[in-house]
Amino acid sequence: MLGHNDFFILAGILVHCVFLVSIFDIYFSSPLVHGMTPHQTPLPPPAKRLVLFVADGLRADSLYELNSNSTPRAPYLRSILENNGSWGISHTRVPTESRPGHVALIAGFYEDVSAVAKGWKENPVEFDSVFNESKYTWSWGSPDILPMFAKGATGDHVYTFCYTAESEDFGAQDAAKLDVWVFDHVKSFFNSSRSNQTLFSALNEEKVVLFLHLLGIDTNGHAHRPNSREYKENIKKVDEGVKEIASMIDNFYGNDGKTAFILTSDHGMTDWGTHGAGHPSETLTPLIVWGAGVNYPRKVTSQKFEDNFLKEWKLENLKRLDVNQGTLPLEYLNNSAHFKAESMFTNAVQIVEQFKVTKHMISLCKTLINLALEGLSYYHTYDRLFLGLSIAVSFVGWTTYVILVIIKTHTNLTKAVQTNNKESTVLFYGFAFVGMIIAFFLLIQTCPWTYYVYCLLPIPVWYAVVFSFFYRSTLTLGLFVFAGWPVITQLWVQAKTSALIWTFLCVLLAIFPLMPVVGREPNIPLVIFTYLVWDGRDPYIYYMLSIALSTYVVSSTHDSLKNKQGLPVLNQMISWMTLVSSSVLPLLSPTFLFQRLFSILLSLMSTYLLLSTGYEALFPLVLSGLMFVWINMEQEALQHYGLSLKPKLAVFNFTCATDITQFRQLHLDDVRRSFFFVFFIVTAFFGTGNIASVNSFDPASVYCFLTVFSPFMMGSLLLLKVVIPFVLVSCAFEAIQVTTQLSSKSLLLLVLVISDIMALHFFFLVKDYGSWLDIGTSISHYVLVMSLTIFMMLMNGLAQLLTTQRLQLSRRTKHHST
The missing domain is CATH 3.40.720.10 (Alkaline Phosphatase, subunit A)
Known part of the structure; x- marks a missing residue:
């Protein structure tokens, strides 16, 4: 049987999936119409x-x-x-x-x-x-x-x-x-x-x-x-x-x-x-x-x-x-003026026919074309305001509901006043009546079934209740503010070394959003430099060999293509083998905090280098360094606020971090942790470019894997490249949750609130016109926040299902290793 927590997660996933797909019905429905009467110019054409x-x-x-x-x-x-x-x-x-x-x-x-x-x-x-x-x-x-x-x-x-x-x-x-x-x-x-x-x-x-x-x-x-x-x-x-x-x-x-x-x-x-x-x-x-x-x-x-x-x-x-x-x-x-006039008239009538399929009309010939085009636009966007308001109401309702859940279950504040059975019954039938009215309205309008979902969604949600993303350079400003966090909170007094490194890495990471979008000119020597920076950082020789091999493949592939000798088969095989192994190797490493995180980082780094063409190869290096310091700084913050004794991170084991009796109540500083996480996720996505920008995608990024044009495969590899920094931030956030003795659901709820507020803002800024860059960027802002929310809830649910089995497997592995 599903518990209350499982039901909440399942409901949250379903609600956000509806939010996510709603933009394609509201903003991106097809303007094409069918059933028009064809028209042709009656005069004979000059060409056969x-x-x-x-x-x-x-x-x-x-x-x-x-x-x-x-x-x-x-x-x-x-x-x-x-x-x-x-x-x-x-x-x-x-x-x-x-x-x-x-x-x-x-x-x-x-x-x-x-x-x-x-x-x-x-x-x-x-x-x-x-x-x-x-x-x-x-x-x-x-x-x-x-x-x-x-x-x-x-x-x-x-x-x-x-x-x-x-x-x-x-x-x-x-x-x-x-x-x-x-x-x-x-x-x-x-x-x-x-x-x-x-x-x-x-x-x-x-x-x-x-x-x-x-x-x-x-x-x-x-x-x-x-x-x-x-x-x-x-x-x-x-x-x-x-x-x-x-x-x-x-x-x-x-x-x-x-x-x-x-x-x-x-x-x-x-x-x-x-x-x-x-x-x-x-x-x-x-x-x-x-x-x-x-x-x-x-x-x-x-x-x-x-x-x-x-x-x-x-x-x-x-x-x-x-x-x-x-x-x-x-x-x-x-041709003759007569032929030109007939051609223009036919062109105008063809456009009018498209409009007549949607709505009959009479107009003067002089303004025929403009009126027809305006009419097409009007009826194409006829339902946009109504559907948009329905989704907005649902957003506000869901966010309010989550805030109430946080207040009631994860703080020491006074719990919300409970309604008696009679009041609950009145509320239920009241909302049900409103839902029936809306359903009847949609029925007589013969609306698509998706409209029922969008318009009726606010009912159960409300019943349960009773700009940095457009300009990458603004991420730089945010990172500069983050750099001063230890000074503002006086953390630097007790953690001078960590605070200094934190400030340095924040400033260093702030440089990336100011650099040109990836894809302008390949810079293979910079990719090689990244390997030299990594050399000697990990005690496991395999990882360093893998990164060295990846660096060699990038360099030799670039030289081969420059000399028009094609993609070497051996390089292609090594690239695909590296990609597959990078998802398996971290699971074989010890589960101690820093060893596991280093293993994840270095495994993914091999794949990331194969997908790099320039300065972006340094991005996960700086980002991961900042994530490790973030974990240390959060321990210092715990001690600074007197919330808990600082655990020893050097011996911390992920498999021993599920004792629910150690979990504490939410503190105001946890809101800041959640905001840091959301900001770092956005930085991970947009730090070196934009996932939605076809204009910034250089095919050279995937040349180590394939050179034959394949939109699906190239798009998948590009998505993998974008996801790797996201995985690094997510792993760091998971470590922070368990080391700060906080229930993962607590921070999840805070991330939900922040993400939904952002998503509602971006929902009204989605564009259905302009370039792939304009349209795609507006979609990616919305989809990014919604996907983050859905992903976090999915991971939370899977963790609850797999915790016991994973602990047993970890103990058995540990027993055999000793």
Whole structure:
């Protein structure tokens, strides 16, 4: 049977799980609607077919700028924009990622933000696209992009030809081979059609789309940076490939003048080889269009833009036509005013159709588009305030309930006044009646079942009751304040050495949040320096050999990839073996406090070094040093306040720390301990970057384990890297709980209160717009606090279930060892 404590933990976990998932229903529901009446322009189009080249990760300046000898980097495309077509910059919208970029280009709308919580490769929500409206579409390229358009198409007319996922290797000699694969397969495809009458006839139909997804530039940019020789050479190869394909297609169709060509990019790339946020290097992409229905180049005497690229590119006399990704580029069309008007009207009516599915309306034609978009936004966020208030009420109720539990069970204050049975009955039926009214309201609104959970959750919760996270530099300020803690509390008088070390390590740790986000430039010598700092710190030779081996693997892997020799198989095997062993080895060490903590630290350090590329390798070293001093300082604090005699930490054994008779009541200083823990957890997560920032993630971090592009595996390794400092802080906090003779549930309840107050604050600051960095950071603030709460409660519950068995195993092991 579950006891009161077990029930409390189980209820807390369930309530916080609801809090955690609620943001995805409230903020990240899909704005897409279905069942619209399709509309098409009644006039005949100027082109029978479209050839779309998307050079993934290509920056506008990288394509348009001239080489050092004043020659064009892409001669063929330069000649096109000067003599045959129109050109400009396509302004992509954040998040600047491949998926939303291609959705905007091909489907004509900005990415569904609900995809943050769903699959990356394929959107579970079906959407219409140019491919779906074509007679036939053939596409070649990455298995990460092509399938999501084929899966959303109706019928069987969108065909994909993808290379294997293993081909996307950041450690390969030259990622341009991905683009060469596409060009070769397109040429083979057209050659084969000459002996295949069915295919030949299909290719000569109207409304044919040929899509060439070129991933080489993006891959080389991630691996070598956009200013590298590899990135620039890849642009040249794409230029040559586009020239060959365009010439071949014109010849295939007998130069009938019915083919339109587009070359553009889904997003750009930063100088350090990442994308996802809103820097101009990520949002400014090239757009070159030529062929049927496209305007020829137009000479101008002057033109003004906010940037100064035109003079730098030597293109100031050619009309530059900028567009927003996903909108109709009217200025590019070479057609009658009638055709342009019909096209714009069709575009407006298509947007109105989306709104009409949600709510009927009548409007003037002049304001049609704006009203329709405003209406879509209104009904998409219609339930947000109602659901948000429900979750907020639940937060406040739960937090109040926990505070009452603390007061009643863990302090010497007067217990709350008890209600009699009659009053309890009235309260129960009163809350039940309110719940029935809310349920009836939701029922007549035909709301989803999740709405019942969010809106009814405040009822049982209330019945039981009757900015440093946005700017990493503010963590530095907090650590400086922590550094003065021994002085403020006079602890330095009795613990001068520990206080001095505490102050030094706090100041040292405060440096990390001020440093650039991890992922800009690898610094392998700094990783090696970390090993030299560790050398000789542990009496067990195995740990030092493991750390030395990890350091060697990092260095040799970096050199091998730099020389384009790929990831050595031996290094890869050692890396994975180290990762697996690091989770087992600490359990084999003695359970004495410092020996066990050192074993955990050094085991995890081997894995952390394999995932490091620069200064962050020093972070767990400084953090763990501060944690060891924290444990000592808390013993001094106990004696300082006269709460208990200071136990001897040198002989303290974790397996002998469960005597409940030694537990004491909560003291005001325990609130400070809980706050320290929450602050150190946040510092552990954000000290060297942000878990949510795709823009700060450098693929080089996982090169010791794999170089082939694998979002799930790379994401898991990145998560492990972020979790390791969190584990170090959690272990230190566990040691503090048992050595300060305090029930783990007592401090858990205090952490619950602090975390829930923070979580409620972040709940209202969640963003569903902007870059992956903006959206992800706001989510991670909320998820971090909620996950911390759930994790703490889970660990507390598991400890109660496993305490006896673990003690028996420990005694048996100790008996055999003697």
